[in-house]
Amino acid sequence: MGTDAIDRRTALAVPILLTASAADASASTQSAESVLLQFLRDFENCDLPRMDSAFAPDATYFDRSPAVTVESFEPYRRGRGMPAGMRKLATELPKTKPGPPYHRVQPIDLLTQSTGRTAIFTFHLEGEDSLGRRTVVLERRSNGWKIIHIHASNIQRQG
Template identity: 45%
Template sequence: MRQANLEHFAFLGRLADAHQNQPRHVAGEGSTVRAEQKASPSWTLSIDAPERRDTMSAMGQQTRISRRLALGSALATAAGAASARPPEAERRATAEAALQAFLKAFENDDLPTMSAAFAPDAVSFDPVVASPHGTPDLDLAALRRRPGMPPAMRALVERSRQTGGSPPYRDLTPRDLLIQVEGPVALCTFHLETATSLARRTIVLVERGGVWKILHIHASNAVTV
């Protein structure tokens, strides 16, 4: 009986020694200690330090701030792009002002101002007159697309300037004026008419550097006599 007790006490001593020799992790003040039972009979200690939680919280907060700053920057960029271009109504008004200035210069045979109104890469079509009597002896080559100001327009100005009269030399009040603005382009269509004639005009303006320039002119005329 005494021998059995001695063996029992020896077993408890070895178990205590084994437990004392297990690796131990000492939790710092304020740490949360969590016991996790593994597949083996032994127990291990898992420590979640407050410093780790604080770091993760700071990282999450920094990520949220970065996202907000990125969103704010994107919205500011979009707002700046929208405000950089005037409203469509204002742009239509400036396009019409450029068109009217060109027509006024044409009325007064102001050739330098007319020439300056064209873009360097402008092209044009000279008008063809349709009448009940037909249009004999057409020069088809002259009706092809030309660079810059229409040749017939320039010739008209040069002839009238030789008459010795005073401006305005003609009435170019646009009738049924329609200006359609799309991006940097303004499509202007209108009529010039008298009791016996109807002139149809298409003038394409392009905005470059905040200034409207003529990019294209297409003209056609019809007379009843």
């Protein structure tokens, strides 16, 4: 009974363990691009808890700025976490628009540059009179891909 019993148990356990390992590997190797695109869908839906969970605790940002002169540069210096303008938009849109989704965020010319545990994405957001430029940096951490930096800028069309 000794070796046969062990061999049968091992034979039954190995496929189960391999299946579990494959599922874990799949979850841990989810692509950075799919994480970014899910974050943008969460932003369209103004789902603040899911948006917050996409950021690393030490994330930084440079927020977009209005195309006007400002009294203070403070709101446009490096910030921590989710960009304040993004948070404000996700808080205000559900109060005034039907949805979800409450708005559309469609990245144009998405470029991915990755190496090891870091992925850098650049893309444009086109409006009628503006061009938004975004850079989002993700890092693979023990709990998956997390946003560690966002840089946002907008350009207004003259006229």
